[in-house]
Amino acid sequence: MPNITSIGTYLPIWGDATHREPGDDEDAITMAVEAGRAALGVGAPVESVVLVTRDLPLLESSNAAVLLAGLDLDPELEVTERLGGAPATLDALSSARPRTLIIGVDLQPSGAAAVLTADRGLNVRTSARVSRSLPVRTRNAVGAVHDYGDPRLLHHRGLVASLAASWADTPTMVAGVDAATSAGLGEVDAVLPTLGASAGLFALAHMAEHELDGTLVAVEQASLSGVAVAGGHVTLTRREPAARPRSDGPIIPGDELRISLAAYERAFEAKVRWEAGRFAGSEELDFPPRYHVDADGALRTDYELVPLPRTGVVYSEATVHVAVPGLPSPYSLVLVELDGVDVRALVKVTGAHVGLVGIGDRGRLVLRRLAIRSGVPDYGYAFEPEGVAA
Secondary structure (H helix, E strand, O other), X not given: OOEEEEEEEEOOOEEOOOOEEOOOOOOHHHHHHHHHHHHHOOOOOOOEEEEEEOOOOOOOOOOHHHHHHHOOOOOOOEEEEEEOOHHXXXXXXXXXXXXXXXXXXXXXXXXXXXXXXXOOOEEEEEEEEEOOOOOOEEEOOOOOEEEOOOHHHHHHHHHHHHHXXXXXXXXXXXXXXXXXXXXXXXXXXXXXXXXXXXXXXXXXXXXXXXXXXXXXXEEEOOEEEEEEEEOOOOEEEEEOOOOEOOOOOXXXXXXXXXXXXXXXXXXXXXXXXXXXXEOOXXXXXXXXXXXXXXXXXXXXXXXXXXXXXXXXXXXXXXXXXXXXXXXXXXXXXXXXXXXXXXXXXXXXXXXXOOOOOOOOOEEEEEEEEEEEEOOEEEEEEEEEEHHHHO
């Protein structure tokens, strides 16, 4: 029986009170990093990571390297990527070992939530698991979706029948379905921001926040997973800024910038882990890291990578109107003076409308998908102003 020591949640800023949307620079991995960092706090031990979503950016390769780098975790940690919805996330939670970080992510509606298991804290144990087949909505290998389009069938033969089969006729909360469908089925009719892999963890956050014990069930079509939640201390961190409408710039047609995978691989650690280079015997930091030439003409390549602060203040700013093929235009760039080090970083602005971030504004550096080049998500860091970060 796992125990939960902390919960972190994340909602993108774009959308409205009932439906959030990812930004142009967000995907399942960047949102997983946001929720995971919220759950980890400072220095929490992690031995394995489980990511559950139906929107993995890379299916032919692993997303683990970017995920671990963004979370500042050991690159050798075990990472399990599961394709699934709300029941799959609760299954992962109920069978997790201590010091496992479990993250659920959804894109439509958009949101992510993470929990960290431990030897003590909020107690969770398996109470029900029902596997039935009612494929009302399907997606094939090329992404084409077919919807049978019978909500009454889904409700009665899916949700209600699975609840009856699980002997959980009146659970405390139901996750994985919209508020109108779940109304009256659970003791608590809380409105959850997502319907997929993260929904059960958002429900768990609600129960922890309001000190509710009882049964939580997650449903997807006719499959159901349930856990019994008992009292215990848990730290809850929410990164859920107030929603604002998007004002998307036009995306300029044309050939996108191609990627050099050799250059991508060389720069990956420093770029995605947000690190600078430093040579032995020197306090000077190079960002991005680069080789040095000694006075005798010898090339020095033996720098070490050191973490950079993830907060800073805008030193200079500019709005770029020159169109880049494949990217929204215009966009804002800022030169950020990082806290406590002699480093200024040039990055794009995220989570704010173009032109609204000015000199002197404080904020944090967050992992974002800067572009998709040659089909490869190209990750790096962007500046999120303090009002959004709060």
